[in-house]
Amino acid sequence: MSPQAADTSSESVLSISDLKISFSTEDGVVEAVKGIGFDVAPGEILAIVGESGSGKSVTSMSVPGLLPKTAHIQGERRLGAVDLSHMTSKELRKHRGNDVAMIFQEPMTALNPMYTIGWQVREALLAHKDISKQAANKRAIELLDMVGIPEPEKRFKQYPHQLSGGLRQRVVIAIAIACDPKVIIADEPTTALDVTVQAEILALLRKLRDTLNTAIVLITHDMGVVADLADRVVVMYQGEIVEQAPVHELFNNPQQEYTKRLLAAVPVLGQRPEGRRLLDTPKVEVVESKTDEAIRKAHEELKPYIDDSAPALKIENLVLEYPGKGRQGKNRAVDDVSLHIERGEILGLVGESGSGKSTVGRCAIRLLKPTSGTVSIAGTDITTMSHKKLRPLRRYFSIVFQDPASTLDPKMTIGESIAEPLVLHKILSGKELTDRVTDLLDKVQLSGHYRNRYPHELSGGQRQRIAIARALALNPKLLIADEPTSALDVSVQAKILDLFLDLQQHLQFACLFISHDLAVVDLLADRVAVMQRGKLVEVGTREQVLHAPQQEYTKRLLSAAPVADPVLQAERRRAWEEGRVAPVKD
Numbered sequence: 001m002s003p004q005a006a007d008t009s010s011e012s013v014l015s016i017s018d019l020k021i022s023f024s025t026e027d028g029v030v031e032a033v034k035g036i037g038f039d040v041a042p043g044e045i046l047a048i049v050g051e052s053g054s055g056k057s058v059t060s061m062s063v064p065g066l067l068p069k070t071a072h073i074q075g076e077r078r079l080g081a082v083d084l085s086h087m088t089s090k091e092l093r094k095h096r097g098n099d100v101a102m103i104f105q106e107p108m109t110a111l112n113p114m115y116t117i118g119w120q121v122r123e124a125l126l127a128h129k130d131i132s133k134q135a136a137n138k139r140a141i142e143l144l145d146m147v148g149i150p151e152p153e154k155r156f157k158q159y160p161h162q163l164s165g166g167l168r169q170r171v172v173i174a175i176a177i178a179c180d181p182k183v184i185i186a187d188e189p190t191t192a193l194d195v196t197v198q199a200e201i202l203a204l205l206r207k208l209r210d211t212l213n214t215a216i217v218l219i220t221h222d223m224g225v226v227a228d229l230a231d232r233v234v235v236m237y238q239g240e241i242v243e244q245a246p247v248h249e250l251f252n253n254p255q256q257e258y259t260k261r262l263l264a265a266v267p268v269l270g271q272r273p274e275g276r277r278l279l280d281t282p283k284v285e286v287v288e289s290k291t292d293e294a295i296r297k298a299h300e301e302l303k304p305y306i307d308d309s310a311p312a313l314k315i316e317n318l319v320l321e322y323p324g325k326g327r328q329g330k331n332r333a334v335d336d337v338s339l340h341i342e343r344g345e346i347l348g349l350v351g352e353s354g355s356g357k358s359t360v361g362r363c364a365i366r367l368l369k370p371t372s373g374t375v376s377i378a379g380t381d382i383t384t385m386s387h388k389k390l391r392p393l394r395r396y397f398s399i400v401f402q403d404p405a406s407t408l409d410p411k412m413t414i415g416e417s418i419a420e421p422l423v424l425h426k427i428l429s430g431k432e433l434t435d436r437v438t439d440l441l442d443k444v445q446l447s448g449h450y451r452n453r454y455p456h457e458l459s460g461g462q463r464q465r466i467a468i469a470r471a472l473a474l475n476p477k478l479l480i481a482d483e484p485t486s487a488l489d490v491s492v493q494a495k496i497l498d499l500f501l502d503l504q505q506h507l508q509f510a511c512l513f514i515s516h517d518l519a520v521v522d523l524l525a526d527r528v529a530v531m532q533r534g535k536l537v538e539v540g541t542r543e544q545v546l547h548a549p550q551q552e553y554t555k556r557l558l559s560a561a562p563v564a565d566p567v568l569q570a571e572r573r574r575a576w577e578e579g580r581v582a583p584v585k586d
Contacts, residue, residue: 012039013182013215019075021058032058034239043213047230051489054236056219060185064100065092098128101176105188107168111160117171118156124178143174147204165353166197177208187219194352194516199560199576202229221489223266224562227569235259248566265494266564267519276501276523278494284502286443291436295475298395298427305393307379311340312478312510313364318373320359333359335534344508348525350518355531357514361480364512365397366390395425398476402483404467408455414466415451421473440469461492482514518561522546530554555581
């Protein structure tokens with residue numbers, strides 16, 4: 001694959017030519033970017049896409065000079081007529097914020113928790129403009145209002161932890177546009193946001209482009225976001241540009257095999273593929289092993305607790321309240337929720353951030369104790385069961401968390417992490433335990449040599465496979481999957497989803513699949529439940545809820561979800577802006 005650069009234009013606000021970036025490591029020099037080039041015009045939105053490790057973020061961070069000292073950069077980087085290539089960090093400082101600004105992926109880590117929102121917006125102004133504190137305060141409030149933050153004077157005095165994820169992202173955008181930069185680099189600006197907040201942030205970026213004529217370099221793995229926002233797309237793979245084209249041309253007629261595979265890996269709302277699999281790869285062949293027999297015997301010990309005719313999970317009138325601070329009343333996170341999951345069924349649970357989805361999932365397996373209501377596992381009420389009595393029943397259910405990097409013990413090898421449930425329940429030991437770990441690694445399509453590695457030595461997709469292997473160690477009959485693919489790029493996500501489907505169809509475990517990605521839920525779920533502000537507002541089959549919704553809230557959720565089709569997405573965006581129900585497919 002050879003670098004494919006756009007035509008150089010004197011009107012370009014950002015121009016990159018023959019860019020090469022390498023890093024000095026203990027294992028030698030690693031080439032991250034291998035001689036790429038592209039241009040961005042004023043007011044243009046250029047999306048850079050590709051799987052993790054393709055060089056997207058490294059390329060963008062090189063422009064304002066934010067790479068670590070171990071990076072060696074060659075090639076030309078220009079902001080208009082200004083050559084940034086050989087500037088020192090001190091020389092680059094006057095261009096950061098003024099001419100080029102960054103919107104980082106996670107606003108909670110980009111914002112300083114020790115300072116108020118207003119102080120942080122004001123700091124950007126004072127650092128680059130000859131302006132008084134009073135004038136900077138006034139301008140900061142105007143910026144907060146400009147990015148759609150309600151009650152900007154009140155928010156000005158608050159701290160990052162007092163704002164929702166969507167509001168924090170708006171603050172980061174306010175800081176980025178404070179000095180009217182010519183270029184904004186947005187690195188995964190909507191990854192952790194639910195579909196309605198994401199739609200608002202995308203509308204805000206589009207408005208800023210239209211009103212300020214700011215060029216935006218958008219780095220994302222969400223092809224729906226690309227279809228919604230981008231004018232042109234650059235596709236990267238292993239440090240090289242394999243293809244770049246206007247957004248409509250790229251989606252309708254991709255030229256390179258890698259681009260075709262990337263687009264094929266995207267789950268599309270309303271277009272569930274035959275067989276539900278995204279990739280044209282062999283299905284996982286799960287073979288019964290000797291250790292499976294030992295696990296089966298362990299499950300037989302649960303017969304006194306298990307009613308084979310009962311649902312795998314039944315929740316009735318569930319309420320969970322958190323105590324308020326001071327004179328504030330109690331915060332009701334889950335409000336009178338009732339649902340059930342039959343054996344072998346996948347129930348998708350969707351809703352905005354803060355709707356109570358994850359809280360329901362944690363209550364379902366008693367990681368949280370409900371305030372009232374009942375939770376029954378295979379006919380056994382576990383709501384008030386003591387931890388001692390509950391422990392044997394924990395063989396029946398398991399959970400896969402959103403971020404395996406924070407849930408896998410960094411001091412334990414992969415083999416030890418996978419084996420831990422078997423050790424705690426005293427089911428296997430010695431060679432049988434070793435064989436079981438090998439068998440589980442094989443189930444998630446990883447070789448046995450990974451058992452001696454540590455979590456930090458694995459990629460995000462590999463860590464997620466380990467989390468699934470650990471969750472399946474005891475062959476659970478009920479699995480809670482809480483946003484297990486939200487942070488993964490499309491190609492890795494497709495592999496994980498196909499793997500998940502193959503394992504679920506073979507092992508026939510019931511699953512509560514919690515997600516804000518409606519296309520993923522459309523791919524996996526048999527039934528769908530929709531939550532809003534702690535309440536269940538709609539439940540039905542996948543076809544009923546996602547393709548013929550009855551509730552206005554569900555319709556708004558579906559209208560806000562971007563689809564990987566520029567023409568259809570433009571129509572959906574207009575419908576969402578006008579408050580109409582957006583079409584799901586042609």
